[in-house]
Amino acid sequence: MKIRTEFDRTVTVLTDVSIPMRDGTLLAATIWLPDDAEASPVPALLEYLPYRRSDWTGPRDAQRHPWYAGNGYASVRVDMRGSGDSQGLMLDEYHEQEQADGLEVIAWLAAQPWCTGKVGMFGISWGGFNSLQLAAERPPALAAIVTVCSTDDRYADDVHYYGGAMLGIDMSAWAGTMLAFQSRPPDPAHVGDAWRSMWAARLDALRPFSEIWLAHQERDDYWRHGSVNEDYSAIEAAVLAVGGWADPYRNAVLRLVDKLDAPVKGIVGPWSHQYPDIQRTPGPTIGFLQETLRWWDHWLKGIDTGVMDEPALRLYHQESVRPATHYPVREGSWVGLSSWPSADISSKTFSLASDLRSLATDASNVALIDTPQHHGVDAARWFPFGNLSDLPPDQRAEDGRSVVFETPVLTSDINLLGFARLTLRVSSTAARATVIARLCDVAPDGSSTLITRGAINLLHRNGMDAVDELIPGEFVDAAIEFTAISWHVPAGHKLRLALATTYWPWIWPHGERGSVSIDAAASILTLDDLDPAVIGSSRVSFEEAEQSSPMGVTAGPPPVVRPEREVRYEPQTESYTVTVDPNYGGNRIFPDGLHFSEDALETYFIEQNDPLTARAESEWRISLERGEWKTSIHTHSVITATRHAFELASTVTTFEGDELFFERTYRTSIPRTSA
Structure with a gap:
């Protein structure tokens, strides 16, 4: 990590700026402003969060906002209405009021005498979400965004x-x-x-927000609001989408690169729920601030930085590893793909009856699944934060509680990339049931490392907005799309598909215990395999991670x-x-x-x-x-x-x-x- 203390522009920190809303509410902001911005206006960069700029995110803000300002931007951190030091009340996450205020903030920034009239927006998690949401509202001043660890679908992801x-x-x-x-x-x-x-x-x-969220158990208009996948064409600002393979918010990067009509690039590294320059496990870090500066300079200053010559998708292809709850440095290599979906990927299909072996199937190729309620205790954290116990441990115990289907020992490598898919023919003894699928990398010593997982509440087998209870004993079709992944499974290992009806505490169990039966002959696992020649020939590199001076907490x-x-x-x-x-x-x-x-x-x-x-x-x-x-x-x-x-x-x-x-x-x- 390189700490940078000298910049081309000297910076003044405006600690208690009030941004007025139309209804008279004042939002609290901190602005890091180049000293000569009044004479030589600069674009503005906005990070808009409910997490308290004056304390909770203060150390993180100090790493990046002064850095952007020193490189010729007005970098702005705003507390949302009803949070931190801002007036008003916070009613829900991604509320209409939050978006309306955000549009007013963007317009206010663009109108300041020190601003060129161009605005960029960035953020991780909540800030990544509302960057996408506000881009979909097409405020005239918003030219580009950087969205990190976010989603385009509030219900699914x-x-x-x-x-x-x-x-x-x-x-x-x-x-x-x-x-x-x-x-x-x-x-x-x-x-x-x-x-x-x-x-x-x-x-x-x-x-309590849980009262709101649990009142909407299907993908209804509540969840459609703020889900930009409802209309990708609404986004016109340039989008740099960033995610980490150890974070659940990674699917959106691949979908955005695929679906957006606006200029878009994607980066997926090995990271957890952190900015990619922050030294938390798994590493390695990259020069993320420098990479985003290239993005801002191109779209907000009109400087040809070459950023649009980069591959459409840059991703960290992870090597097979033994199971561990953290990896200081995750082994792998950077790969660049000129488009997504990629022509360098081919699909492999595995029948659960013939290509994957299971001791659970009977003579008619039907497997009965009825897992104990505690299956899932080794699932680990939903969104890893870079702590030492965040990632799943060895999955052998969980595999033993599941019904497993596995390949013979692989005679050639498989380079998984993208979304694995599982189509099932399934029946249930109860009207409500869930199927959880885990895909694991099994080493010659028997250790089982979780690669990725997926689930389907069978009541939503016909769509997340539908509720269709099961007729006990009647077979139906269902599909599971696994969380996206990039993973090298070497020859000599096995792939294990583990199926279960429970996954506590990740998934809340239905109110009645029941078993499901899988027709293995009518069920197929599909994996996408990246051409290994692409891995060896790609030339993707990043600068060393760099930040401004720490706050001194x-x-x-x-x-x-x-x-x-x-x-x-x-x-x-x-x-x-x-x-x-x-x-x-x-x-x-804190220093104050x-x-x-x-x-x-x-x-x-x-x-x-x-x-x-x-x-x-x-x-x-x-x-x-x-x-x-x-x-x-x-x-x-x-x-x-x-x-x-x-x-x-x-x-x-x-x-x-x-x-x-x-x-x-x-x-x-x-x-x-x-x-």
Whole structure:
């Protein structure tokens, strides 16, 4: 990592800029501005988030915003309405109000005397999502975006549903995280005495987002809003789409490169849910800021940087590895493809009856699948954050809980790239069922490394907007598209397809336990195989990762010392408890004297034979202190379910000093329409 301290332009930091909205609400912004921008205007770059610019993302912001400004841009970090130090109320993620405000922010930036009138937008995760969403609104000033770890389909590829099945792991955890974010106060160092009334208004308007998300269990208009795959042609701004193979938000990169009419390039590396210049596992990092500068210079300044001469898709082709929960450096090589889909890819098909072997099929080539409720405890984290326990461990235990189909020992390499597909002929003993598929790389020593996975809630087999219950015993067709991957499976290894009916805590089980039968003779696995000559001949390279000077935050000891991830089995009750510390940051002391402490714990419980014992909890404890100003927040959220409804309970308690400031409990019951 190279820390850059000298730039062509000197920079002034405007720490508390207020951007007015039409309704009078003021959004808080920090602007890193070249000192000569008034005389020589510059394009503006916008990052627009709910994650508190003055503390939570402050260290990350310091790595990139000053760097862009030093290279001749006004780099702008805005707190969304109702978050951080901005006025107003936050009603939901990707709400219409968020997008309307974003359009006003872009117009305000373009109109400033220090701006050329051209604006770019960038962000990771939420900021990547709303960069795409605002590009689809076609604001005249927005010429280009960089979207990292994002999605074009809010239903299929976010933290709520997977294959039409409810994500138990992040429907609970992310809703709990956002509840904790919503409950944090503005900082009086930035908003003055108004902080208390602003905080009270936010708390009074709180509604746990899980109540909203669970009320939409099918892909309806709620999810279509903000999903740019509804109309790819709406995007006219140039799009650089970036993702990581260790992050769930990678599918969109391939789809955007394929579907957009606008100028588009894609990069997929080995990374987790992080910017590609941040030193978190898996590595290696790249000079991401330099790469984006080439993008901005081309589209916002009209400089021929050669960026449009790059391959349509640059990807890191991963080598086979032994299973591990983290990889400091992931072995592999960069590959450039001139188009996507690529003519250098051919498809291989495998019949589950003849090309893949299984001990589970009977004489009629039917396999019965009825997995225990705790299958999935080795699934690891939904979106890895670069922590040491994030990735799936050896899958042999999970394979033993599944029904497996595997190839003979491979006599030649397979270079998987893209979306594996599984078509199934399946019947169920219950009206509701889910099939989960894992694809694993099995080494000669028997170790099993997860390559990719997919799922289908069979109620959505005819479309994610449809709900078609099964007729017990009747065979139907269903299809699973696996999460995209690039992976070299060498000769001497085997490919293993593991099928299951449960995957806790990733997927919430249906209310009634049942088994499914797979007609192996009518079921096919299709894999896309990249020509190895392309791997050897590609010349893709990046500069060394570079950032501006770090903020100078002091890290304190963690509030609680515990394992990042723990799986506990109690034989007496045949129950499993998975606990996860997401390890977002712990204790930090900021240069302005702010002492920030946060501790989060996720807990997932289930009994081996009873789907109705599933329970997901999220608990957060946060304190913010500076001098005499002391506040603290405690949030606790629980999701359980009966056969017919989800039961949600959340509590928010906040203190100013030692005095109770706010306390409320939220309870609701939501019918299970298809989840």
